[in-house]
Amino acid sequence: MIRQKWTCAWCCVFLCISMSNFSTNVYGAPPKKTVTKPAILANKPSGVGAAAVVLMDVTTGDVLFAKQADTRRPPASTTKIMTAILGLELGRPDEVVTVSQKAAAVGEATLHLDPGERIALYELITGALVRSGNDACVAIAEHIMGSEEQFVKLMNKKAMALGAQNTNFVNTNGLPRKEHYSTAMDLALMARHGLQIPQFASITRQKETEIHFLEPDVFMDLRNTNKLLWNYPFANGVKTGTTTAAGKCLVASATKDGRQLLAVVLNAPDRFGDAKKLLEWGFEKTENVRLFGAGQAVEEFLSQKKPVQVFVESPIDVSIVKVEREKLLTRVVWEKAANLPVRAGERLGRLEVWLGEQKLRTVPLISETEVGSRLEPLFFFNSK
Secondary structure, eight states: OHHHHHHHHHHHHHOOOOOOOOOSSOBSOOOSOOBOSOOOOSSOOOSOOOSEEEEEETTTOOEEEEESTTOOBOOGGGGHHHHHHHHHHHSOTTOEEEOOHHHHTOOSSOOOOOTTOEEEHHHHHHHHHHSOOHHHHHHHHHHHHSSHHHHHHHHHHHHHHTTOTTOBOSSSSOOOOTTOBBOHHHHHHHHHHHHTSHHHHHHHTOSEEEEEEEETTEEEEEEOSOTHHHHOTTEEEEEEEEETTTEEEEEEEEEETTEEEEEEEESOTTHHHHHHHHHHHHHHHEEEEEEEOTTOEEEEEOBSSOOEEEEOSSOEEEEEEGGGGGGEEEEEEEOSOSOSOBOTTOEEEEEEEEETTEEEEEEEEEESSOBOSOBOOOOEEEOO
């Protein structure tokens, strides 16, 4: 069983979607300055006291506001976001877990597990996310990988695969350790991935629930530690965290008018108030803009005899502050030299989306048809 789970685990780590970013035969220069990290906007939320902050659109992944986003900090129990993700991706909900002596001995926030108790994996994950059970996290890890140490190695590989490059886990639950750290940005990336897992999203939105132990046959009532679920009507996740070193932390999601935002606040004197301010600011002051639909023609790559339509395979949506919309630009950059043949479905260039000097997207441009004559490339710079 453990060997099979190792194979599944490696597949899980590396099956993460990322944007393509090629650099072949580029024609046409981008703006002189390239900003890859989110810019701090002049029009920003006020009264947010957290030491580190990220506000992200869940659908697009665009960062709408950030403060000290890449500063490494203790993540406390927000660590359990990654533990739950791997538990859901690598295990079956109905797998039965037998609690070990080591798992039962974990203290502080706990489900009060006893050695030898038997419970379904899904129930343990619910206990870890809703009640923040430290003991549940160790039981999950031991069931999936045989030991907490092996599971933690996988947590770090998964974090890296998701783009969380400033994270290092040394345990599954966030209990204080010197080399256990993450960032507001990394936690946003992990939580965004988790929210795309239906079971993760379902668990973290519950205010109250119960879990069922198989042996002994008992039920336990759980109340979510995320008070934002009661205090903010649009809230629907995700996870709290508190230690002396980390301060009060919260990763919070909310959905309003069909749009879901994700706020991360670390070391916040008023974590629920800060998260609510960020989310409300995001819903009021920012918007999603669709630039092109799936399969929509973007430009023509011209030949001497016949133009070739190029298109995008997936919709291009961006999230921006409303007052910044006039700064939104698109640029077509041809990557194919003026040599034929051109095959149908061939990548001929890329579409770059810029917000002022900040590049938001790079999307491949695909040829619609095959052309057998000499091509002369033409460059475009369009304002959308």
